[in-house]
Each structure stands twice: as C-alpha cells, then as structure tokens.
Amino acid sequence: MxxxxxxxxxxxxxxxxxxxxxxxxxxxxxxxxxxxxxxxxxxxxxxxxxxxxxxxxxxxxxxxxxxxxxxxxxxxxxxxxxxxxxxxxxxxxxxxxxxxxxxxxxxxxxxxxxxxxxxxxxxxxxxxxxxxxxxxxxxxxxxxxxxxxxxxxxxxxxxxxxxxxxxxxxxxxxxxxxVTMPPAVTASTGMDALVHALEAFSGRSASPFSDMFAREAMRLIGSSIRTATWNGRDLRARSDMLLGSYYGGVALANAGVGACHSLAYPLGGMFGVGHGCANALLIPYVARHNAVACVDRYAEAYGLLGGASDGWPRREAAFALAELLEELVMDLELPCRLSELKAGIEERHFDEMADRAMAVARPMENNPRVMDKRACVAIYKEAY
Ligand SMILES: [Fe+2]
Incomplete structure (x- = not known):
C-alpha cells in the first residue's frame, strides 16, 4: 500500500x-x-x-x-x-x-x-x-x-x-x-536536490511512485551538476538540474528524507551554515554509515549517479557510493569537513548538535539504518 x-x-x-x-x-x-x-x-x-x-x-x-x-x-x-x-x-x-x-x-x-x-x-x-x-x-x-x-x-x-x-x-x-546562479549556489543547492532523491530512494517510506521520481532525479542531477556548476550558461545542464530538482522534490514530498537532513539542521540553526552546503558536507559520511543497511538501493544509486560497477558485488558498489559523493563534493569545491566551515563548530558542540538532530524525528525515523545519539556524534566526528 x-x-x-x-x-x-x-x-x-x-x-x-x-x-x-x-x-x-x-x-x-x-x-x-x-x-x-x-x-x-x-x-x-x-x-x-x-x-x-x-x-x-x-x-x-x-x-x-x-x-x-x-x-x-x-x-x-x-x-x-x-x-x-x-x-x-x-x-x-x-x-x-x-x-x-x-x-x-x-x-x-x-x-x-x-x-x-x-x-x-x-x-x-x-x-x-x-x-x-x-x-x-x-x-x-x-x-x-x-x-x-x-x-x-x-x-x-x-x-x-x-x-x-x-x-x-x-x-x-x-x-x-x-543561468545567473553563481557556481557555489548551483553546487550547494544541486547537492541538496541530490540528497533529497537519494534519501527518498533509500528511506523506509520509499514507494514505487517516489522511486520513479528519485531515480530520474539522480540520473539527471548526476550527469549535469558539474557542467551546471562550472559552465552556468549551458542551458541543457540547467534544464536537467531544474527538472531533476523538481523530481527530487516530488520524491521527497512522497517519501521523506533521512538522517542527513536531520544532522544538517543544527548546522543551520546553531551556526548559520546554508542548508545545501550542510547536506553536501554530511552526505558522504551518512552514506558510509548507512551502506550496510541498504546495499541494493545504494548499489543502484551508485550506477544512477554515473558510477561504473559492471560485475561488481553489490556490496562493493554500495560502499563506493560514499566515495563517489565525496569526489563530487570535492569537484564542486564545496567544504568537505566541519572544521573547514569557519562557522565556529567545535567538538564540544557535538553533544548538543546530536540532541537537536535526533529531535528532527521524522527524517531520522525514515533513515534506512536505525539512528541514535551515539551514531550522530560519531558522524559529526568523522565529518570534523
Ligand atoms: Fe533539503
């Protein structure tokens, strides 16, 4: 149903x-x-x-x-x-x-x-x-x-x-x-859209309907986000991104998001880090944490985002997704570490950040792997 x-x-x-x-x-x-x-x-x-x-x-x-x-x-x-x-x-x-x-x-x-x-x-x-x-x-x-x-x-x-x-x-x-959107905004908002699609696709509320939109969103965004960022006048890439983002939104509206969004909230609320930037930074670490719980979905997402995994065991492709996302964030020249953000985030804040992230309950509950406060702190530490 x-x-x-x-x-x-x-x-x-x-x-x-x-x-x-x-x-x-x-x-x-x-x-x-x-x-x-x-x-x-x-x-x-x-x-x-x-x-x-x-x-x-x-x-x-x-x-x-x-x-x-x-x-x-x-x-x-x-x-x-x-x-x-x-x-x-x-x-x-x-x-x-x-x-x-x-x-x-x-x-x-x-x-x-x-x-x-x-x-x-x-x-x-x-x-x-x-x-x-x-x-x-x-x-x-x-x-x-x-x-x-x-x-x-x-x-x-x-x-x-x-x-x-x-x-x-x-x-x-x-x-x-x-087309006038600067590279940093194209990159961070585009990564937000990608995370919507990925989290809807691997979440517990995913349905055949949301999957259809999530898959196409990942395919469109995965193939166009670099071009749209670094050659903003390319209308083909801009079109793919806008449609991909809309499809990602449909997936999100029907299947919700996951732990990455919960973990990103305190970065915005406590330190003023932009939503897209926070999600882009955290998604490789969240993906590494989640991979064991959604091997098939992540293996498919890896392919949709352009990862070539012919003949690979699915487990390998699933774990490779985190690497692929990390490379993407680097290619887009977005910050990869909390310590790079210059937003004043320190390790002593992780306890409160984890509490606040756990309080964003619906995405947490939708995450493919059960999350608790310890896992949140561990992910923040990894990302630091
Ligand atoms: Fe978002």
Missing amino acids: FDARVAGRMRFGCGVSASVGEVVRSLGADRAVLVTDSTMESLGVADRICSYLEGAGVEPFVFAGVEPEPSVETTDAVAELAREHDCQAVVGLGGGSCLDVAKAVSVLITNEGSAARYQGLGLVRNPGVPKVMIPTTAGTGSEVTFTAVLIRKSDGFKGGINDEKLFPDVSLLDPELT
Missing part, C-alpha cells in the same frame, strides 16, 4: 515565467504579493515578473527582503504587508528561502497569528490563498513540497510548517532564470 501525491500544476521550459500574469489571473486574483530577495531585485528579475503580472491586470506588491535562512519574524512581516493590501495570491520568486516564506504567507493571510504558531505537522486550519512558485535555484524542491522551514530569531529554533495546505498551486520552472 502507498499514497502518492504531486502538488498542483507544473509548467516547464525556457521563458515560461512570462506566463505568471495569466496564471495568477486564472487563479482568480487581481492583487498579488511577490515574495523575493535582494538578489532577484538587483538582477532585475523581480521587476520583470512584476511587469508580467501588470500585463495581465494583476497589481503586484513586492517584498524583496527574504534572508538566506528565513525567519518567522520576516514571514510575519510579509504576511502583514499582504493582509494590508488585501492580496489574493502569493508569488514566490527565488531560492528555497523565498518560496518557503511565500508558501507560509499564503496560509498566514487566511489564518490568525504568527508563523511560529504553525511550526509542526498539520496545524494550519484554513486553506491559504493561491500560490505560484518560480524557483531560480535548482535544489530545494520547495516548489513542490508542503514544507516551509523557518528559524525563530528569539531562540534559534529551526522548524518547518508542514501542512498539505502549503502545496503550491502552480510551479513555473524556467531554466533561463537559473
């Missing part, structure tokens, strides 16, 4: 972001809040999206102040702006942070109080206003998931609003919007 779900409608192709005006209009809105960040504003992309909206008779209200690790406080401020202007739709434009805030704002317009009230699972009461997502990075999968991860500035707690009412209505996947 398994459930399957794909959020809303998706349009893919170069230039599809130009249809945002008609799309928002077709959802019945003539006033929309555009949630984005300073990068999209300075590149002129936010203005372009506004002109598409105006062209279809939709009045846009822009908030361009989403931070890299978005906060509850920022989200509340955008919701306030949207309520003030009576916005009937939300457009998210940018990386996962912008999309997460946009999704949360959609339900805050129709539900009382701060976003902090809804951090958890299934706590949102009323459906939100329609939401349209335009990702400009290829990684988080936020355009197709029901989660918005927010940090509470007051205590550093990082937690998701997880609710079906956060599923986007429409995602516009326009590879042209991703």
Whole structure:
C-alpha cells in the first residue's frame, strides 16, 4: 500500500515565467504579493515578473527582503504587508528561502497569528490563498513540497510548517532564470536536490511512485551538476538540474528524507551554515554509515549517479557510493569537513548538535539504518 501525491500544476521550459500574469489571473486574483530577495531585485528579475503580472491586470506588491535562512519574524512581516493590501495570491520568486516564506504567507493571510504558531505537522486550519512558485535555484524542491522551514530569531529554533495546505498551486520552472546562479549556489543547492532523491530512494517510506521520481532525479542531477556548476550558461545542464530538482522534490514530498537532513539542521540553526552546503558536507559520511543497511538501493544509486560497477558485488558498489559523493563534493569545491566551515563548530558542540538532530524525528525515523545519539556524534566526528 502507498499514497502518492504531486502538488498542483507544473509548467516547464525556457521563458515560461512570462506566463505568471495569466496564471495568477486564472487563479482568480487581481492583487498579488511577490515574495523575493535582494538578489532577484538587483538582477532585475523581480521587476520583470512584476511587469508580467501588470500585463495581465494583476497589481503586484513586492517584498524583496527574504534572508538566506528565513525567519518567522520576516514571514510575519510579509504576511502583514499582504493582509494590508488585501492580496489574493502569493508569488514566490527565488531560492528555497523565498518560496518557503511565500508558501507560509499564503496560509498566514487566511489564518490568525504568527508563523511560529504553525511550526509542526498539520496545524494550519484554513486553506491559504493561491500560490505560484518560480524557483531560480535548482535544489530545494520547495516548489513542490508542503514544507516551509523557518528559524525563530528569539531562540534559534529551526522548524518547518508542514501542512498539505502549503502545496503550491502552480510551479513555473524556467531554466533561463537559473543561468545567473553563481557556481557555489548551483553546487550547494544541486547537492541538496541530490540528497533529497537519494534519501527518498533509500528511506523506509520509499514507494514505487517516489522511486520513479528519485531515480530520474539522480540520473539527471548526476550527469549535469558539474557542467551546471562550472559552465552556468549551458542551458541543457540547467534544464536537467531544474527538472531533476523538481523530481527530487516530488520524491521527497512522497517519501521523506533521512538522517542527513536531520544532522544538517543544527548546522543551520546553531551556526548559520546554508542548508545545501550542510547536506553536501554530511552526505558522504551518512552514506558510509548507512551502506550496510541498504546495499541494493545504494548499489543502484551508485550506477544512477554515473558510477561504473559492471560485475561488481553489490556490496562493493554500495560502499563506493560514499566515495563517489565525496569526489563530487570535492569537484564542486564545496567544504568537505566541519572544521573547514569557519562557522565556529567545535567538538564540544557535538553533544548538543546530536540532541537537536535526533529531535528532527521524522527524517531520522525514515533513515534506512536505525539512528541514535551515539551514531550522530560519531558522524559529526568523522565529518570534523
Ligand atoms: Fe533539503
């Protein structure tokens, strides 16, 4: 038995972001809040999206102040702006942070109080206003998931609003919007997408449906992430990454992620390390730990990611996956060690980090190998 779900409608192709005006209009809105960040504003992309909206008779209200690790406080401020202007739709434009805030704002317009009230699972009461997502990075999968991860500035707690009412209505996947992404962002967000696919594929909740998306995500990302990172104008590689990231998001939305995501959370919450960067750094160590528990799945993932294992025993291919991931992280020039991050992480922090990671329970429980606090500390030590 398994459930399957794909959020809303998706349009893919170069230039599809130009249809945002008609799309928002077709959802019945003539006033929309555009949630984005300073990068999209300075590149002129936010203005372009506004002109598409105006062209279809939709009045846009822009908030361009989403931070890299978005906060509850920022989200509340955008919701306030949207309520003030009576916005009937939300457009998210940018990386996962912008999309997460946009999704949360959609339900805050129709539900009382701060976003902090809804951090958890299934706590949102009323459906939100329609939401349209335009990702400009290829990684988080936020355009197709029901989660918005927010940090509470007051205590550093990082937690998701997880609710079906956060599923986007429409995602516009326009590879042209991703060509300006710098190498480091392409690499770290792309690795996040790859980890979504791998963790969904090897997790305990994997289904034939999620597998289909996870396999194709790994194949697309594995074959394109280096080119997209080091030759960002290659539209073929950019297209593969954007579609791969979407497929990874579908896999994640249906089968969840694993221990790598739990272990990455405290790196963001306590030390401000970016989500993709944290996952990329940890995945080789988590894979080494997990391999014994999911030999067949890892052996297959090794092949999907381009590892040649003809005639190898599957166990060997499964363990080779960790090496392959490590080489990939090095080729992408992402940090491979916690001590390299210069984020102030020291061995004395591992105990608290492990506690916080174990508290991110759902991915831990979905991990192919049973995890406990000792295993978390051991992985942090290995990665140090
Ligand atoms: Fe992720």
